[in-house]
Amino acid sequence: xxxxxxxxxxxxxxxxxxxxxxxxxxxxxxxxxxxxxxxxxxxxxxxxxxxxxxxxxxxxxxxxxxxxxxxxxxxxxxxxxxxxxxxxxxxxxxxxxxxxxxxxxxxxxxxxxxxxxxxxxxxxxxxxxxxxxxxxxxxxxxxxxxxxxxxxxxxxxxxxxxxxxxxxxxxxxxxxxxxxxxxxxxxxxxxxxxxxxxxxxxxxxxxxxxxxxxxxxxxxxxxxxxxxxxxxxxxxxxxxxxxxxxxxxxxxxxxxxxxxxxxxxxxxxxxxxxxxxxxxxxxxxxxxxxxxxxxxxxxxxxxxxxxxxxxxxxxxxxxxxxxxxxxxxxxxxxxxxxxxxxxxxxxxxxxxxxxxxxxxxxxxxxxxxxxxxxxxxxxxxxxxxxxxxxxxxxxxxxxxxxxxxxxxxxxxxxxxxxxxxxxxxxxxxxxxxxxxxxxxxxxxxxxxxx
Amino acid sequence: xxxxxxxxxxxxxxxxxxxxxxxxxxxxxxxxxxxxxxxxxxxxxxxxxxxxxxxxxxxxxxxxxxxxxxxxxxxxxxxxxxxxxxxxxxxxxxxxxxxxxxxxxxxxxxxxxxxxxxxxxxxxxxxxxxxxxxxxxxxxxxxxxxxxxxxxxxxxxxxxxxxxxxxxxxxxxxxxxxxxxxxxxxxxxxxxxxxxxxxxxxxxxxxxxxxxxxxxxxxxxxxxxxxxxxxxxxxxxxxxxxxxxxxxxxxxxxxxxxxxxxxxxxxxxxxxxxxxxxxxxxxxxxxxxxxxxxxxxxxxxxxxxxxxxxxxxxxxxxxxxxxxxxxxxxxxxxxxxxxxxxxxxxxxxxxxxxxxxxxxxxxxxxxxxxxxxxxxxxxxxxxxxxxxxxxxxxxxxxxxxxxxxxxxxxxxxxxxxxxxxxxxxxxxxxxxxxxxxxxxxxxxxxxxxxxxxxxxxxxxxxxxxxxxxxxxx
Numbered sequence: 001x002x003x004x005x006x007x008x009x010x011x012x013x014x015x016x017x018x019x020x021x022x023x024x025x026x027x028x029x030x031x032x033x034x035x036x037x038x039x040x041x042x043x044x045x046x047x048x049x050x051x052x053x054x055x056x057x058x059x060x061x062x063x064x065x066x067x068x069x070x071x072x073x074x075x076x077x078x079x080x081x082x083x084x085x086x087x088x089x090x091x092x093x094x095x096x097x098x099x100x101x102x103x104x105x106x107x108x109x110x111x112x113x114x115x116x117x118x119x120x121x122x123x124x125x126x127x128x129x130x131x132x133x134x135x136x137x138x139x140x141x142x143x144x145x146x147x148x149x150x151x152x153x154x155x156x157x158x159x160x161x162x163x164x165x166x167x168x169x170x171x172x173x174x175x176x177x178x179x180x181x182x183x184x185x186x187x188x189x190x191x192x193x194x195x196x197x198x199x200x201x202x203x204x205x206x207x208x209x210x211x212x213x214x215x216x217x218x219x220x221x222x223x224x225x226x227x228x229x230x231x232x233x234x235x236x237x238x239x240x241x242x243x244x245x246x247x248x249x250x251x252x253x254x255x256x257x258x259x260x261x262x263x264x265x266x267x268x269x270x271x272x273x274x275x276x277x278x279x280x281x282x283x284x285x286x287x288x289x290x291x292x293x294x295x296x297x298x299x300x301x302x303x304x305x306x307x308x309x310x311x312x313x314x315x316x317x318x319x320x321x322x323x324x325x326x327x328x329x330x331x332x333x334x335x336x337x338x339x340x341x342x343x344x345x346x347x348x349x350x351x352x353x354x355x356x357x358x359x360x361x362x363x364x365x366x367x368x369x370x371x372x373x374x375x376x377x378x379x380x381x382x383x384x385x386x387x388x389x390x391x392x393x394x395x396x397x398x399x400x401x402x403x404x405x406x407x408x409x410x411x412x413x414x415x416x417x418x419x420x421x422x423x424x425x426x427x428x429x430x431x432x433x434x435x436x437x438x439x440x441x442x443x444x445x446x447x448x449x450x
Numbered sequence: 451x452x453x454x455x456x457x458x459x460x461x462x463x464x465x466x467x468x469x470x471x472x473x474x475x476x477x478x479x480x481x482x483x484x485x486x487x488x489x490x491x492x493x494x495x496x497x498x499x500x501x502x503x504x505x506x507x508x509x510x511x512x513x514x515x516x517x518x519x520x521x522x523x524x525x526x527x528x529x530x531x532x533x534x535x536x537x538x539x540x541x542x543x544x545x546x547x548x549x550x551x552x553x554x555x556x557x558x559x560x561x562x563x564x565x566x567x568x569x570x571x572x573x574x575x576x577x578x579x580x581x582x583x584x585x586x587x588x589x590x591x592x593x594x595x596x597x598x599x600x601x602x603x604x605x606x607x608x609x610x611x612x613x614x615x616x617x618x619x620x621x622x623x624x625x626x627x628x629x630x631x632x633x634x635x636x637x638x639x640x641x642x643x644x645x646x647x648x649x650x651x652x653x654x655x656x657x658x659x660x661x662x663x664x665x666x667x668x669x670x671x672x673x674x675x676x677x678x679x680x681x682x683x684x685x686x687x688x689x690x691x692x693x694x695x696x697x698x699x700x701x702x703x704x705x706x707x708x709x710x711x712x713x714x715x716x717x718x719x720x721x722x723x724x725x726x727x728x729x730x731x732x733x734x735x736x737x738x739x740x741x742x743x744x745x746x747x748x749x750x751x752x753x754x755x756x757x758x759x760x761x762x763x764x765x766x767x768x769x770x771x772x773x774x775x776x777x778x779x780x781x782x783x784x785x786x787x788x789x790x791x792x793x794x795x796x797x798x799x800x801x802x803x804x805x806x807x808x809x810x811x812x813x814x815x816x817x818x819x820x821x822x823x824x825x826x827x828x829x830x831x832x833x834x835x836x837x838x839x840x841x842x843x844x845x846x847x848x849x850x851x852x853x854x855x856x857x858x859x860x861x862x863x864x865x866x867x868x869x870x871x872x873x874x875x876x877x878x879x880x881x882x883x884x885x886x887x888x889x890x891x892x893x894x895x896x897x898x899x900x901x902x903x904x905x906x907x908x909x910x911x912x913x914x915x916x917x918x919x920x921x922x923x
Contacts, residue, residue: 037721040525044549046542047530047802049515069513069532082510089498089508089583119549144722179724186875189843226691256501257605257641336499336507379839379851380871384641385648387688389871389921391849407847409871409921411691447691447873447921 001071003156003166010054013077014160019084021057023098023159025294025333026050026071033149034122036130038142044119052076053333055096056083062090065335086335094255096337099317099327102163102296107282114150114170114198122148122199126174129204133178136212139219143211145177145191150199157296157333165292172199176211180219188221188404190214190373190393193432195287214372217395221404224396224448230368230422231410231444232361235346235429235436237371237392242277242344243433244381244388245414249279249304249312251319252339258384260415261310263323268310271418274352277305279314281329281342285430289343294333299342302328307349314339344434348424359423359440367398369446371410386414408448417441461516461534463492463616464574470536471620472563478520478543479560479622482552485521486543486560487621487782489759490514490534491801497611498583500590508583515801520546524787528804563626569756570616573630577614579661580632586610586664590636593669597640599677602684607639610664615800617759625761633658633752633905635894638672642680649868651680652853656752656894658905663750679836679854682866689855689867689922695831696872696915697824697858701893702837704813704908706915707742708897709840710848710876715744715769715777716795716807717784718900726846726877727775735775736880739817742770744779746794746810752894753810753906755794760805764794769812773881781807799902806901813909817886824885824914826861832870832920833858842876849873849921871921879918887912 001009006026014022029049035042053067054076064087066079126148133143154168177191192210196202233241247253248261248270261268281289281299292298295317303311315323316331316339332338348355361370371394380390389411395402423440461467471488478486492514499507516539517530527546531538581589590608597606615631635656642649653676657663698706719725727735736742746755746764755764760782767777780788781796784807796805825833838851852870856863892909 041550042525042721043804044525044527044546045529045804046527046545046549048532049530049802050532065509067509067511067513069515071532078512082512086508086510086583089505089587091504091506093504094506120551142723144724334507335509375843376839376841376849379841379849382650384650387869389851389869389923391843391847391871391873391921407873407875407919409691409849409873411688411869411871411921411923445691445923447871447919449693449919 006071007158007164009073009076010080011160013080014056017080017084019056019080021160022055023157024052024054026052026156027153029151029153031149031151032116032119032122033147034119034126035147036123036126039127039131041123044123046119052079054079054083055333056080056087058084058087058090061095062087062092063096063335064088064090091336094318096318098159098161098163099295099297101298101327102157102159104298106165106291106298111169112197113168114200116150116152117199122150125199125204129174129176129208133176133208133212136208137180137216139180139182140178140212140215141181142179143176144179146175148174148199155290157292159296163296165296167291170198171287172196172202174202174204174207176207178211178215180215182219188215188218190218195432197287218393218404221406224405224408224446226447228443229446231441232368232370233439233441234370234372235438236431237374238346238436238439239344239431239434240374240377241414241417242346243341244377245383246341247383249310249314249341250339251313251315251323254313255319255322260386265310269308270305270310270415271308272354272421273307274349274355274424275305275308275421276303276347276349278303278345279341279343280345283343283345283435285435286343293329293331295327295331295337297327297329297331299329307351314341346434346436347428348426348437352424355423357423360425361438365400369405370395370397388412388414406449408446411445411447417444459536461490461618467618468563468566468626471626474539474543475620475622476560477540478547479558481543481547482554482557483520483522483547484558485622487519487760488539489517489801490618492616494577494614495612496583497609498586498590500587500594500608502594502606503591505587505591516542517801517804518542518546519804520550521786522550522552525550526783526804530802558622560622561624563620564624567627569627569629573632576630576632576661580612581664589664589669593638593673596670596673597638597677602642602644603640603677603680604643605641608636610636619759619761621761627757627761629757631658632661634664636664636667638676640676640680642684644684647684649680649683649686651676651683654894656905657750658752658754660750683854683868686866686868688869689832689920691920691922693917693919695828696918696920697828697831697833698910698913698915699835700887700889700911701891702895702908703834703913704893704910705837705840705895706850706872707814707910708809708812708906708908709842709850711742711880712744712809712812713842713899714846714876715779716809717778717780717788717790718806720778720788721784730775733775734773736770736773737883738773739886740770740773740880740883741768741815742813743767743815744769744809744812748811751811751892751907755810758794758796759798760796762792762794762796764810767793779807779809781805797901797904799904803901806899808899808901808904809897809906811892811907811909813890813892814886814911814913816888816890816911819885819887821887821889821912824887824912825858825863827885827914828858829860831858833863834872846875846877847873848876869922873919873921879915882916882918883913884916885914
């Protein structure tokens with residue numbers, strides 16, 4: 001069934017069950033991926049998936065939901081019946097409605113949808129990439145984690161009041177994670193990930209070069225002494241931290257009492273006036289951009305921190321109603337609707353006079369720790385408490401030399417970190433989760449083995 | 451054609467699908483596959499969330515799908531689909547064959563499927579025996595109510611989920627099995643707050659194959675545990691970072707072995723060349739006080755199985771005996787590519803993943819010491835009463851968050867500390883597990899890896915690690 005047929009089918013079945021109010025979200029995807037091992041194909045995968053989530057409102061206006069991969073006529077009927085039963089347990093304390101923006105026009109970006117290149121081409125490209133990476137340095141002995149994939153998907157939202165939205169797109173991803181070994185030294189590993197609208201759009205050479213350079217740069221390593229250090233966060237690592245603590249801007253988390261912010265936190269100063277943070281699902285560099293959220297609300301650019309102060313929260317329909325504002329395009333579709341950021345953009349504002357601009361990761365000659373990548377976020381972040389203690393890959397810069405840091409963690413508090421930003425470099429870099437410049441923070445604790 | 455008549459053009463759960471499965475496997479073999487495996491599932495899941503004194507989410511879901519895997523030599527092609535018709539399954543076989551670019555004329559023999567091994571016979575009634583949404587909701591609300599012990603508790607949550615998975619597994623070596631798996635898990639979480647101080651506490655419980663287990667769950671005890679943990683940690687100072695001896699509590703303390711060592715004993719790690727233990731079979735890799743086991747047979751444990759996702763009954767695998775490496779955890783692809791015999795450990799989250807060698811119930815065996823012996827042996831160190839999650843990197847580096855920790859001074863537990871992370875490398879830490887307690891207990895968890903998220907049990911008695919890096923402030 002195509003999306004229009006599914007909508008008609010749901011409408012008919014809902015009428016039969018006397019369900020007046022319903023909505024649904026559906027996704028359909030075809031994915032292809034390859035992995036190689038020293039020139040040989042290892043695993044080749046293809047998958048066809050369909051997921052349908054239906055919500056219904058009962059006569060008491062309570063919501064029930066069901067999710068299924070069975071999009072047959074009988075599957076749809078069963079899903080509606082189950083959702084109807086679940087609605088008896090709907091949340092009486094917090095009502096859910098259709099998004100008031102579910103029929104608003106959406107900003108349609110130029111759709112960069114590619115055709116499949118096929119498994120054989122994916123395999124050839126990945127084999128060549130593996131060979132080049134292995135040949136890039138004598139110490140690189142294997143590429144244990146690698147993959148090239150392409151996905152083609154369609155997403156749909158529709159409701160019983162006539163809202164209907166759909167979009168389809170393609171996306172490809174390449175990851176190369178190399179392992180280097182030298183005699184009498186521990187193996188070292190690092191890698192790179194690149195995204196594109198299709199496999200032909202991926203900058204394969206830069207992925208190889210980045211994976212190689214990063215891996216080799218960790219060959220000479222040393223333990224670090226436990227102490228407080230001046231830290232330079234790479235764009236990727238700073239975005240990781242911001243995403244990990246995005247509950248500070250999340251209205252759902254605030255209502256649930258698991259955020260460091262509260263309803264009155266708009267205007268609270270968190271950081272230097274030089275810091276601006278946006279969430280921008282529609283950013284031209286965001287390959288994973290989506291024009292509408294799970295409730296059909298159009299996505300948009302939203303300022304979260306303006307000159308160091310909290311400017312906006314991200315919302316679903318129900319949280320927006322509670323906060324007396326409008327939905328922001330950040331909702332999922334669930335029994336309890338989740339809220340999450342899309343794509344974070346970090347910028348230096350024009351109020352940047354208090355920054356120490358001599359701190360530049362490519363020229364600064366003093367001692368500092370460069371954090372390239374933060375690991376194990378799920379284990380080391382306590383978002384509701386504001387604390388983190390995270391292992392990282394990075395280097396110690398000292399006396400004009402840089403040396404890779406072995407087995408260390410960085411620990412602190414997100415509010416302390418934001419307050420102690422001492423420089424925001426000018427040049428932004430695009431990553432898979434957003435855009436950010438390098439960010440400098442003073443006096444963070446590092447634990448090492450030395 | 452092995453059967454004279456095709457009886458159905460679609461997989462029907464609860465019916466005999468032998469003819470259709472044989473036809474599909476035969477089709478793959480005819481096209482040149484060395485091996486064909488079909489994994490089909492039908493799921494019926496539900497989850498319930500209670501927040502404070504209200505049910506805030508009830509989420510049922512159901513679905514079905516198939517994963518078809520074709521081997522040619524040591525490479526494999528895997529295709530997953532929601533289309534369980536004969537046409538859909540044959541199309542998936544063709545797609546896998548095409549991906550593998552099979553062109554040779556060599557044909558393997560397929561002698562048809564063996565006698566059906568039906569593990570589901572006594573389990574069909576489970577769907578009617580599990581608690582209803584109404585019953586679950588009522589018990590969750592009683593549980594969250596019992597967390598309401600003072601005004602410092604600002605959020606109280608109880609969550610339940612139930613996964614019922616019916617599977618059919620058939621392959622060209624004759625394997626033909628059916629099974630029904632039931633997993634239930636329930637958890638409690640609180641956040642406590644007082645001025646600038648915040649803490650959280652959580653506990654999760656889980657079982658497999660026991661429809662009545664949720665009814666027997668001691669929610670009062672769980673609530674007391676969670677409350678006590680959050681209160682103990684509310685005013686805790688941050689731990690000072692450094693190298694120190696630690697005692698890890700039993701039950702979920704076993705996550706250290708799971709992450710630090712267990713993953714490195716999966717054959718997928720040998721295939722990738724990312725385990726330091728690859729050539730260490732029958733060599734000492736841990737302190738002689740350590741014996742470690744991975745098995746799928748403990749009745750009711752979260753990682754137990756009647757049959758793995760490749761149709762093999764799980765075995766009890768002694769991985770390490772008195773510090774000596776004895777076995778790796780292996781699946782079909784692992785056996786093919788590394789030579790290590792299958793252990794009934796081929797597991798996957800669902801039909802959309804190819805099975806891989808994964809842990810089941812994994813634990814360090816009990817020793818002879820009491821918990822007090824371990825703590826008394828340390829003059830300055832850390833007691834990790836409750837562990838959070840952890841992970842292991844590509845070079846064997848691991849890390850774990852300590853959810854509830856206490857300083858040890860002169861052989862006694864003293865003040866609570868927060869913010870601790872344990873970091874190290876398996877190869878270096880395993881020889882430092884110098885004492886094992888006599889109080890082995892297991893705890894349920896979810897493990898995410900190459901074939902998705904699977905239910906596992908971790909476990910250990912109290913253990914002492916002579917020295918480990920503790921990250922803090």
